[in-house]
Amino acid sequence: MLAKVKSFSLIGLAGFPVDIEVDINAGVPAIDMVGMPDVAVKEAKNRVKSAIANSGLLYPIKRITVNFAPADLRKEGTLFDLPLALAILCASQQVPPSPLGEFVLIGELSLDGSLRHVNGMTPLLISGMQAGYTKFIIPASNAAEASFVEGLEVYAAKDLLSVVNFLSGAAPLQRVAHSEYNPTAGKGLYGFDFADVHGQAVAKRALEIAVAGGHNVLMIGPPGAGKTMLAKCVLSIMPDMTFDEAVEVTKIHSVAGLLDADKGIVSLRPFRSPHHSATVPSLVGGDRKAKPGEVSLAHLGVLFLDEVPEYNRRALEALRQPMEDGVVTVSRIAQTVEYPANFMLIGSMNPCPCGNYGSKVNACTCTPVQIHNYINRLSGPLLDRIDIQIEVDNITYGEFAQAVPAESSADIRERVVKVRELQRERYKGLPMLTNSEMSNREIKKYCPLDKECEQLLELAFHKLGLSARASYRILRVARTIADIEGSERIAVNHLSEAIQYRSLDRKYWS
Amino acid sequence: MYSSSQRGYLWLSLTPKMTPLRRRRLLEYEPDPGRLMQDFEACRDDVVSLVGEETYEELLHTILSRKVDREIEALQAMGAVALTPADDDFPSGLLDLDQPPVALYCKGDLSLLLGRNLAVVGTRAITRYGRDVTQNMVADLVTHGFCIVSGLARGVDTVAHRTALSYDKLTIGVLPCGLDKVYPAENKDLYEQIAAKGLLVSEYPLGTTVQQYTFVERNRIIAALAMGVLVTEAGEHSGAGITVNHALEQSRDVFVVPGNIYSKASVGTNNMLKSMQGALVTTAYDILEYYHVAVDQGPACDLQLDIVETQIMEALEEGDRHIEELMALTQMNVSTLTPILTKLELMGLVKKLTGNYFGK
Structure with a gap:
């Protein structure tokens, strides 16, 4: 008998529907899979077999043929376990075809039949909704993430048996309630506030300007001057993310498997600081699976490069295209994937290799050639995209501490929000939001x-x-x-x- | 055209293994090397007894391989000339040396050799203090008619040359290598500017690369070409000490700028001052006064500064200030203070230093 179940898969952040067709015939007991499944999908047959048996159901001892349609796109990941199991159960008449056909099923199975977390749930649901599907059954651990997608009928299940009971009408399944996005939920959670930074008046002012106008920043100063601290404070003066922005960021983090499953949405702007040994694929995205890189993970947040000249020259050059376009294109053998990458770049560097250049007392031991080469590791085109260059120093401020206490991040953010608003008005109708563009x-x-x-x-x-x-x-x-x-x-x-x-x-x- | 004795000197200059001692012996034997060159093989026994068999062969080989002609052609091709003791315009200071050079290869304006020259030398590992001192003093010296002689090395030398050029004034660079070599490589642009606007000199024939001893030998020429030597910053083992010793031997004037007693970069200059208190100078005007040069006060200062600007300038009189100090002083914030500092900077009154410091 033939059964057909709907599921969804992702290319980058875009989803496409996948039909899982199962046909059970007489013959030597075996399972054949066609339709370009990758290794993880092929392994599903073993998980499905154990999960069905351990849920107290019957795995048919017959010839099973599985087709993943459309057959010309590569299917990846473990999210087809659940639809495959139900297609087999339906074909073996343990689950009725209706209402099974109305649902899109997504989930990975454990051998004991329980459902496991799936990466990329937000983009899956959103593209499913855009394709006209409204009913979904997903793992319970993805429920928080799904709760932020409005207008869907999503059921979250703990294990295979509860899905079977639900579909055969034996027991209800809990429907995921819609959660409202609260941008201030994460307020004060950045952990760094400009009020805690003593002195550094120039750097603070420059960073305020940078955030207000969307400018990239290069901080130059000796080690220990507090460059990293300042960079981390930047998040706290950025405007709260709107719901659309939060969803955009959530999609990327969900695909990368970095999403906090309990929260279900990214409401804090991301701060990414890849190590200077980072490779080109790790920065811009790629490798075999076309995963999002650091530039996309920093989307709408801050990409902090500590000791910029230490980074691989090719890695730095690879940043130019995303910095220019706000999106990064990752090409693989079969397809090209686009990820958003609209981040604020904050770089830091020493004034020279030894760090003493310009010091009042310590002699700099670097030759002019060394300093020249050090600075020149930042290419002209890259520096062209960095509007603000400031010096950060590590002098002790005790000597001339000001009576006026340092401003808190909240106060600075108020000004930033106003200026951002102003720019949005000015560039209405243009494909840009800030002065830096x-x-x-x-x-x-x-x-x-x-x-x-x-x-x-x-x-x-x-x-x-x-x-x-x-x-x-x-x-x-x-x-x-x-x-x-x-x-x-x-x-x-x-x-x-x-x-x-x-x-x-x-x-x-x- | 080069005369016979000029060619003779070049012959000595171009022959390898011609140590100063061998050179002197040959010149004592026959004061005109041109004549010696002409019937060199006839004097074989005498020459061998003076400088040895090996050097004789080298000298002979230089003649037979027509090295002198080729060198003269190469010099002409690059627009350079060679001066020898046989030339009238050979700097007389060089003849007084213990080991006078037999040739001075020059590229640029030869008249500078006769001008009022002052050598400025010092450390390669220059600090901000050394840079400031060198820049300020050289600026005052060149605007009062001095031509700066230095060695094109890193640090003080480079700053001295560049400052002179930035005022469109002339400068002489004494190379520790042939005129066709640039050392250090990053000074290629400086080398070209000096060749075009000033004068480059070297006692070494074309193709000579830098050797440890050439730096040392070069220093005696720097001292000889100048009426005095100014040391702006020197560490304990700086080559400036060698230049100063040469200057003293050649009875040139020596001027030394004191430095911070805790700074390693100033140990050399401070030690010099212990033995030569008279050499201490703190401004270029000390040197101008010593040479009885009338000080040009420049146009009267008619800059109108407002209260805050005056306050800042007064604070900077006492030394460099961090921007936060200036903020506390003026009760201003970054956004109101930085425009004022930019203005003062553009007026040339204030310098932005590294680390958010400002100074005069």
């Missing part, structure tokens, strides 16, 4: 300079030895500073401040 044409339109500003910029180039490519970056940052100060036009003081955030461009460095 302005191209040359938009800079001409939104950053007009009066005569005084033009002269200032001209003078800065000559006197400070700024490189020509610095000008657009200075203008983008000046635009953000003007926005923070609530000014329609870029004024001299905005431009003068922006000039201070170009440490590495100055000729006298090395």
Whole structure:
């Protein structure tokens, strides 16, 4: 007898429906699988056999043929265990074909018949919904994740037997209740607050500007200056994620298997700090399974590269395309997968290999060539995408501590949110959200300079030895500073401040 | 065209294994090397007794392989010339040396050799202090007509040359290698600028690479070409000490800038000052005064500074300040203070240093 069950599979973040057809005939007892199953799918037959038997059901001792349709796409993963088991049970008349045909089934089976967690549930459900399916049966451990997808009838089951009982009408199954997304649920959970950072006034101000305008930042300073601490604080001044943003991030983390199963959604912006031995695939995504890389895991959050020059040159160059496009394209043999990768890059580095360059007392033991080579490991095109360069120092602030207490992250975030709002209004209808995304044409339109500003910029180039490519970056940052100060036009003081955030461009460095 | 005696000197310069001692013996035997070169084989026995068989063969080989002609052609091709003691414009200072060079290969403006030259030397491992001192002093010296002589090495030498060039003033670089070699390699642009605007000199024929001894020998030429030697920063074992000793032997003036007594980078200069208190200088004006050069005060300062700017400038008089110190002082925050600092920086009154420090 023939049975047919629906399931879903993923390519990247996009799902596609998979029909699992089972035919049971007389013959030598065996199970044949066709339709491009990968190893994990082929192994399902052993798990399914044990799970059915251990659930007190009957595994047919006959010739079983399984087809995964469409047959031309590769099927991966363990999520076909549950639909396969039910197709076999249906074909052997232990489960009625209706209402089984109405449901999309997703789940991995354990040998004792219990259902195990599946990665990628959020994108699976969302693409299932987009394809017009509304009824799903999933593992109970995925229930929290499923609760945030509205408009679906999702049933979460603990084991195979409860699914069989539910479908044959013997016992009800608990329907997953919808949970409301609460963006403030994670408030204060970042654990780092600018109020706890003493001194570093310049760095704090620069980071506020960076977050407000979506600019990437490079921090230059000796080891122990607090670069990592500052970077971690950045999350706490970023605006809360909207529901759509949270879902986008959740999809990626779900596919990567990094999602907290109890929470079910990522409500905190991610902070990723890959080690400097990171390879190209680990950063941008890839390997055999086209998994999302660090740039995608940092989507809508912060990608922190500590000691940037220590990273593999090729790995750094690979960051350029996602930084430019906000998405990363991962190509494999069979298909091309696209993951979003819209992150804020924060890099940190020493001023020179020995760390003493520019120190007042310690002599720098690096030769100019060494310093030059060290700085040059950051290629021009990469530096072109980093608008703000600041110096972070490790002096003791006890000597000149200010009476004014440090501002808390919450206060800074209020300003940031306002400026982000302003930019959203300004770039309405354009495919951009922040000042950092302005191209040359938009800079001409939104950053007009009066005569005084033009002269200032001209003078800065000559006197400070700024490189020509610095000008657009200075203008983008000046635009953000003007926005923070609530000014329609870029004024001299905005431009003068922006000039201070170009440490590495100055000729006298090395 | 090179005369016979000029070619003779070049012959000595181009022959390997010609130590200063052998050179002197030959020149004492026959003061005009051109004549010696012409009937060299006739004097074989005398020459062998003076410098040995091996050197004789080398000298003979230089003649037979027409090395002098080829060197002259190569020099012409790169726009360089060779000066020898037979030339009228050979710097007289070099002849007073214990071991005078037999040739000075030059590329650039030869008239600089006769100008008012001051050597600026010091450590390769320059600190910010050394950089500031060198930049400021060289700036004042070149604007008062001095031409800076130095060795194109890393550190103080490079800063001295670059500062002179940044004021569009002339400078002489004395190389420890042939004119066609650049050492250190990162100074290639500096090398080209000096060749175009100033003067590069070397006592070594083309193709000579740097050797340990060439750095040492080069220092005596730096001292000889200048009327005085200024040491801005030197550590304990700095080569600047050698230059100073040469300067003293050649009765050149020596000026030394003191440094922080705790700084390793200043041990050399401070030690020099222990034995030569008279050499202590703290500004370029000390040197200008010593040479009776009228100090050019420059145009009167008509900069209008407001209260905060004046406050900042006064604070910087006492030393470098961290930006947070200035914030506490002026009761301003980053966004209001940085534009002012940029303005002062563009006016040339304030320098942004590394580590968020500002100084004058």
